[in-house]
Amino acid sequence: MKIYGTRAGPWQDLLSHILKTQYGISPLPELARTAAGKPYFPSLPALNFNISHTGGYVLCALSCRPVGVDIETIRPRRESLPRYALSPREYADYEALGADWPAFYTLWTRKEAWCKYTGQGLAPLWGQTPPEEGLFYGGYRGDGWQAAVCGEETPPEEIIWLEEG
Numbered sequence: 001m002k003i004y005g006t007r008a009g010p011w012q013d014l015l016s017h018i019l020k021t022q023y024g025i026s027p028l029p030e031l032a033r034t035a036a037g038k039p040y041f042p043s044l045p046a047l048n049f050n051i052s053h054t055g056g057y058v059l060c061a062l063s064c065r066p067v068g069v070d071i072e073t074i075r076p077r078r079e080s081l082p083r084y085a086l087s088p089r090e091y092a093d094y095e096a097l098g099a100d101w102p103a104f105y106t107l108w109t110r111k112e113a114w115c116k117y118t119g120q121g122l123a124p125l126w127g128q129t130p131p132e133e134g135l136f137y138g139g140y141r142g143d144g145w146q147a148a149v150c151g152e153e154t155p156p157e158e159i160i161w162l163e164e165g
């Protein structure tokens with residue numbers, strides 16, 4: 001599994017660049033989406049990927065196994081959001097982590113990455129806690145952002161950031 005990020009351009013440009021430089025695949029293959037909206041390459045069934053973007057950041061995880069990734073800009077939201085969005089177990093973890101916005105986004109990006117990994121999206125899994133067993137999670141934080149990945153293999157220690165332009 002590898003994770004790439006950039007602050008330049010749309011997600012298609014990042015994905016196209018990664019495929020060309022890391023896999024020798026150009027142009028970008030045709031994309032399709034599952035019924036739940038998860039993107040995939042019909043012509044490359046062995047290559048799994050997932051995309052997330054927020055506030056100018058674009059993140060892409062690639063793996064030979066299913067993978068999900070999420071990145072969020074850390075910003076204050078409605079005070080009631082953590083209680084509403086997190087499962088009871090996650091809410092207890094949120095309180096243990098300090099009950100602040102970085103704690104919320106640590107848990108939220110993990111949940112989103114898991115939901116995207118499953119291919120079901122958030123709605124059918126609302127109220128559930130991501131399972132600990134059988135999956136691997138990675139968490140990443142930078143100045144003003146939080147990200148997470150979920151997959152079936154050990155996540156990388158760091159995101160590979162590509163230069164702008």
